[in-house]
Amino acid sequence: MTGTGFITSSTPLPEMAGDTPMTAGRAVNSQSVNWCTPPKYVDAVRKVFGGKIYLDPCSNEWSIVNAETEYCLPDKDGLKEPWDYPTIYVNPPYGSDKKNRTTIKHWLYKCAHAHKNYGSEVLALVPVATNTGHWKEYVWGRATAVCFLYDTRLRFLVDGKDGGKGAPMSCAMICWNKNIDVFNEVFLEYGAVVDLRPLQGKVIGDKRKLRQLKLSGSGVE
Numbered sequence: 043m044t045g046t047g048f049i050t051s052s053t054p055l056p057e058m059a060g061d062t063p064m065t066a067g068r069a070v071n072s073q074s075v076n077w078c079t080p081p082k083y084v085d086a087v088r089k090v091f092g093g094k095i096y097l098d099p100c101s102n103e104w105s106i107v108n109a110e111t112e113y114c115l116p117d118k119d120g121l122k123e124p125w126d127y128p129t130i131y132v133n134p135p136y137g138s139d140k141k142n143r144t145t146i147k148h149w150l151y152k153c154a155h156a157h158k159n160y161g162s163e164v165l166a167l168v169p170v171a172t173n174t175g176h177w178k179e180y181v182w183g184r185a186t187a188v189c190f191l192y193d194t195r196l197r198f199l200v201d202g203k204d205g206g207k208g209a210p211m212s213c214a215m216i217c218w219n220k221n222i223d224v225f226n227e228v229f230l231e232y233g234a235v236v237d238l239r240p241l242q243g244k245v246i247g248d249k250r251k252l253r254q255l256k257l258s259g260s261g262v263e
Contacts, residue, residue, distance in 0.1 A: 076102040078199035079133045079167060082232075083215070087131050087165050089228045090217075097127035100134050100149065104202035107131055121148055125156040132166040147176035150216075154180040157218035164219070170212040183241050187217040189229035190236070 079087075084107055088095060098109035099120030105112070109131065113120035121144060134149035146168065156162040170190060171177055181188065195208025215232075217225045226235045 076104045076201050077133070077136075078102070078104050078202065079107060079131075080197055080199060081106060083167065084131075086215075086228050086232065090165060090219075090225050091129040091131075091163060095129055095131045097125065097130045099123065099125060099130065099132060099152070104199065106199070106202075107133075121152060125152055125162065126160045127156075127162055130156055130162050130164045132164065134166065134168065136169060145176075147174075147179070150176045150180040153216070153218055154184040157184075162218070164217070165225075166216045168214060168216060169209075170214045178247065181216055182238070182246050183244055185216050185218050186220065186237075186239050186242070187222040187225050188236050188238060189215040189217075189225070189233045191215060191233040193232075 087107075095107060095109040097111045097113075098105065098107045099113045101107060101109065101112035101114045101120075103114070111127065113123050119142070121142075130153070132149060132153055134146050136146055138145045150166065150168070153164045153166050157164050172181075191213050193208070193213065195210065196213045197204060197208040215229060219225060222235075222237060222239070226237075229235050
């Protein structure tokens with residue numbers, strides 16, 4: 043991994059076996075439950091992308107995303123397949139895959155990597171977890187905008203059916219796209235949209251303190 047936090051396409055995904063699995067109220071993805079994006083958000087994503095979703099890297103048999111290319115386990119692992127597509131929508135597993143030793147952090151890494159390396163427009167529906175490693179590494183300073191969704195309980199489709207009470211956690215739609223005007227226009231209907239572009243290239247939080255300590259130790263003012 044380079045100092046920027048990005049990895050070349052030929053480099054294996056980062057090793058994160060020490061991370062605590064984050065289920066965020068959803069079952070780990072080793073269980074036979076598929077949590078699918080609600081229709082209103084699929085429609086909104088399509089509007090942002092101009093009508094076409096080219097890649098859904100973590101699809102399933104119940105998905106209503108209907109992307110041109112879909113990766114579904116066990117035939118295709120979305121974390122191992124190429125992401126070189128113009129538009130990508132990601133509703134990743136929120137738990138940990140103990141067999142493959144992967145978590146949501148790996149999916150957000152792929153989102154940021156696809157935007158940086160291929161110029162892909164990427165949207166991802168994830169739990170609001172602003173203090174976690176995956177937000178610190180691949181959202182703050184990497185993503186261009188985020189919509190904090192207003193749903194009291196976001197009602198995912200569970201195995202293709204209405205999920206009843208809905209998710210017990212807050213969710214957000216994260217955007218990696220240089221032009222956020224359309225994202226802002228579409229998603230203001232669903233929540234508070236925040237422009238993250240001013241954070242790009244900035245040293246944030248603990249990393250800022252660490253950098254200051256290093257500069258102080260080197261005698262650089």
